[in-house]
Amino acid sequence: MVDNLSSEDPISVAERLAAEALIIDVDGFEGPLDVLLTLSRTQKVDLRKISVLELARQYLTFVERAKELRIELAADYLVMAAWLAFLKSRLLLPPDPEDEGPSGEELAAHLAFQLERLQAMRDVAARLMARDQLGRDFFRRGQGEDVTRLRTVTYSATLLDLMQGYARIRTRDEFRPFVMDRESVFTMEQALDRMRGLIGFAGSWTEMASYLPEGWEMDPMRRRSATASTFAASLELVKEGHLEIRQSDTFAPIHLRKRTETRD
Amino acid sequence: MTDDPRDAPAESLFDAPPMAEQERMVEAVLFASPDPVSVRDLETRMPHGSDAAQALELLRKRYEGRGVRVVQVGEAWVIRTAPDLGFLMQKETVETRKLSRAAIETLAIIAYHQPCTRAEIEEIRGVSVSRGTIDQLLEMEWIRLGRRRMTPGRPVTFVVTPEFLDHFGLESARDLPGLKELRAAGLLENRPPPGAMPVGEGADESETDEDQSELFEEE
């Protein structure tokens, strides 16, 4: 990976031709690393033994040619050129002991690593695509038999549903107008009174929404008020130790449960 | 394309793959094809000189007694699940749905007023109760038939079941929150409903009242 500084001859005719060919086809490249990888092939050596200095020269020539031919190069090609010019100077000049930062050799080694890695990825990509593929070389079952789904429906209802259902019937005539007369505000005291009466029956986790007072669930304004006060009342009851409250996720339904003496 | 070995043309003997190989081919084609495959179709796909019919016969025998079978459908062949394993192709899913409002109300009335006739349920709900609703509750085994009322027509009554109590975590129907509690909970309005007991009028009060008072007034 160490550059052989002595043998660097001016670029051969063949290499110049290769570099020019590259310029003409610059659109076909996938970025500066791709150009470097292609250039490195002209060295006809194992990527581990590549001369990064030589590669930097080749790349800089490539950029020069592009400029001469007035080909617009994308910014990252120019960034790479500047970096390689810097690397070249580092490699050529004797190391400055005062200088912190990585040495030219370290930078060159990393570039060689990047090239080798990119080449390796291309090689395995080719091997991957050369594998037998589903739908081309091997095939799935042509007549998959659908799994018949036997659906069993079970119905659920909570004790609260039952109580509310019953209360609904028993109060059908008077209850609704009675509530409708009120303003659309359900006070925390009302909610607390209501909840105290109800929590005794909340043995299992029940959605808070089901505790909303009858007739307050539909109208958005009333619903908001009832939800807010019921939530506040729930928190109060949790504080008092009568109730447990949980929410599985942000915006998920809030569940309530009576707090039992022996917690499970 | 013929079953008669004498007809097997000499020139293709060299081309045709061994029968075991032909059997593999038939197997793969039957497996992958979305439709049943005819012998003719098999042979156009297979190397020249292949005897698809014979390969099919070998394959069919090979699959005898296996989990899938090679079967003929009209002129064509197909691989199918063995009939005795059809049950594996079914997946049971359980879906939980909320009980309808009508069903809940009906159930609540039966629970609070049991034993309770259909006419009583309808009187309390103020609407007729569909046969389907009762059937659903019966099917769920949350209600069952109680003894018949000793009134004209001897109507059947409904009562809740142990399954019902189990589902709602109740020891008995008496554990249902009484009117007082419902009232305290704000589920019932404070004013006593018109005519102290608006339900179960007419039909033999005696029994009903007894049941109700047991249920509701105890505390």
Added chain:
Amino acid sequence: MTDDPRDAPAESLFDAPPMAEQERMVEAVLFASPDPVSVRDLETRMPHGSDAAQALELLRKRYEGRGVRVVQVGEAWVIRTAPDLGFLMQKETVETRKLSRAAIETLAIIAYHQPCTRAEIEEIRGVSVSRGTIDQLLEMEWIRLGRRRMTPGRPVTFVVTPEFLDHFGLESARDLPGLKELRAAGLLENRPPPGAMPVGEGADESETDEDQSELFEEE
């Protein structure tokens, strides 16, 4: 789900069908399903006490060298035609969308470096990855989002899917061609560039090595 016969629970010995019968069942289910079926799924469908893993192993052996094969894809199993018979299947051949060179490289980088962030892909390729490339691979269901990297910005990572493994006939990501050699050569390490970075800055190294070793060294 265990291969160890000692683990076979005594109580289910009476329920479970004979192994030959279990093998038939697995055969029927795998034949019926165009997509891989997990051992767990098999066992939920088979009678209680069945050992799908063992039945699968028997079945896999039975189909060795046949026209179709029982293959493992990740945690699941599926039957596929033998690759050498692909030539018979012109009718069934699916024309797959031609993948661009960028897409193929990106896919390979994700497969060999997974979980892999976009910045890492860009660092390896030395060029930015277009949204469309990632989208295409996501749409083909060959890659999916992995967990986020616990580094500043919490970048998303990409990993390959069971569909990818299925498509390329791989049992697991560990069976990717050349993986061992690449590892041995240190080419899968996320080597931080000394000082300044020429390309694709901002890659985060911390977790990557760990994940890779998790993925590749386990066995």
